Amino acid sequence: xxxxxxxxxxxxxxxxxxxxxxxxxxxxxxxxxxxxxxxxxxxxxxxxxxxxxxxxxxxxxxxxxxxxxxxxxxxxxxxxxxxxxxxxxxxxxxxxxxxxxxxxxxxxxxxxxxxxxxxxxxxxxxxxxxxxxxxxxxxxxxxxxxxxxxxxxxxxxxxxxxxxxxxxxxxxxxxxxxxxxxxxxxxxxxxxxxxxxxxxxxxxxxxxxxxxxxxxxxxxxxxxxxxxxxxxxxxxxxxxxxxxxxxxxxxxxxxxxxx
Numbered sequence: 457x458x459x460x461x462x463x464x465x466x467x468x469x470x471x472x473x474x475x476x477x478x479x480x481x482x483x484x485x486x487x488x489x490x491x492x493x494x495x496x497x498x499x500x501x502x503x504x505x506x507x508x509x510x511x512x513x514x515x516x517x518x519x520x521x522x523x524x525x526x527x528x529x530x531x532x533x534x535x536x537x538x539x540x541x542x543x544x545x546x547x548x549x550x551x552x553x554x555x556x557x558x559x560x561x562x563x564x565x566x567x568x569x570x571x572x573x574x575x576x577x578x579x580x581x582x583x584x585x586x587x588x589x590x591x592x593x594x595x596x597x598x599x600x601x602x603x604x605x606x607x608x609x610x611x612x613x614x615x616x617x618x619x620x621x622x623x624x625x626x627x628x629x630x631x632x633x634x635x636x637x638x639x640x641x642x643x644x645x646x647x648x649x650x651x652x653x654x655x656x657x658x659x660x661x662x663x664x665x666x667x668x669x670x671x672x673x674x675x676x677x678x679x680x681x682x683x684x685x686x687x688x689x690x691x692x693x694x695x696x697x698x699x700x701x702x703x704x705x706x707x708x709x710x711x712x713x714x715x
Contacts, residue, residue: 457521457522457523458521458522458523458550459519459520459521459550459551459552459553459554459555460519460520460521460522460528460531460548460549460550460551461517461518461519461548461549461550461551461555461557462517462518462519462532462545462546462547462548462549463515463516463517463545463546463547464483464487464513464516464517464518464543464544464545464546465512465513465514465515465516465543465544465546466483466512466513466516466542466543466544467512467542467543467582468483468507468508468509468510468511468512468513468695468696469510469512469542469582469696470542471483471486471509471510471542472509473506473507473508473509473511474503474505474506474507474516475506476488483503483507483513483516483543484501484503486539486540486543487501487518487535487539487543488500488501490535490538490539490543491520491522491535493538494524494526494531494534494535494538495522495523495524495526495531497522497523497524499520499521499522500520501518501519501520502518502519502520502556502557502558503516503517503518503557503558504516504517504518504557504558504561504564504700504703505558505561505564505652505700505703507698507700508655508695509695510582510694510695510696510698511695511696511698511699511700512583512696512698512699512700513699513700514567514699514700514701514702515546515700515701515702515703516700516703517557517561517703517705518557519551519555519556519557528548528549528550529548531548532545532547532548535548557703560705560706561651561703561704561705562650562704562705562706563628563648563649563650563703563704564648564649564650564651564652564700564702564703564704565629565646565647565648565700565701565702565703566646566647566648566652566657566698566699566700566701567644567645567646567698567699567701568585568644568645568646568647568657568658568661568693568697568698568699569583569584569585569642569643569644569697569699570584570585570587570592570642570643570644570645570661570665570693570697571584571585571586571587571641571642572587572588572591572592572634572641572642572643573586573588573641574588575588576588581696582696583696583697584642584696584697585661585693585694585696585697587643587665587669589669590669590670592634592643592665592668592669593667593668593669593670594632594633594634594643594668595632595634596667596668596674597632597643597645597664597665597667597668598630598631598632598633599674600664600667600674600675600676600677600678601630601632601645601660601664601677602630603675603677603678603681604627604630604660604677604678604681605627605628605629605630606626606627607624607625607626608624608625608626608627608681609623609624609681609684610623610624610625610653610656610681611623611684611685611686612659612680612681612683612684612685612686612688612689613653613655613656613659613660613663613680613681613686613689614653614654614655614656614659614686615653615654615655615658615659615686615692616654616686620653620654623653623684625649625650625651625652625653625656626649626650627647627648627649628648628649628650629646629647629648630645630646630647630648630660631644631645631646632644632645632664643668645657645660645661645664646701647660655692657698658692658693658694658695658698659686659689659690659692659693660677661693661697662689662690662691662692662693663676663677663680663689663690664677664690665690665691665693666690672690
């Protein structure tokens with residue numbers, strides 16, 4: 457039996473999140489069903505982390521064990537042939553024995569998209585938060601966000617429902633930028649960390665929007681951080697603007713070239 461690691465992308469619009477749930481369409485169950493169709497096996501597929509209903513992924517990493525004799529390229533082609541249009545296998549590779557997609561992830565990067573136009577864009581409604589209450593100051597949001605970089609207790613940015621043993625995380629980078637040209641009505645927030653609490657990115661975005669709209673000062677997110685109280689922060693931004701961009705692992709867990 458070998459361990460396989462895959463990078464997948466999915467549109468989360470019509471999924472009830474990653475994790476399997478009874479009578480709900482989920483990414484995990486959809487992927488496991490496709491693997492069963494192709495290999496005759498029904499392995500438990502682990503992901504780098506759970507995404508909520510409506511959240512998307514451009515580079516989710518999953519791992520599972522299999523006895524299939526299909527090469528990695530054959531497995532990728534076969535899975536993409538049976539998966540629905542809103543899920544795609546981008547890469548398949550052998551992983552070291554003991555590879556665990558969840559526990560061994562060392563960095564994740566998320567992107568959050570805000571559509572800051574005055575008129576509703578019907579084609580973007582599933583892929584952004586439409587904020588139409590005035591122009592957001594992306595530069596102020598970026599400056600305010602830098603107080604969150606580093607190792608901190610992020611209790612203020614955790615929604616109840618998925619308790620963790622520790623609420624301390626390290627944010628390596630936060631960038632807030634307004635798009636240019638035809639995308640100047642978009643505000644993009646990207647956050648990279650060694651891990652995230654439940655709804656942490658969405659709570660940070662909701663907090664930064666308070667700064668961007670001028671309701672709070674640029675020093676406010678730092679005060680929110682120190683409060684260690686979710687009630688001190690801004691709202692939780694809606695799920696459809698959130699994308700998991702990529703996941704990094706230690707060198708020993710890197711993919712080999714697809715077979």
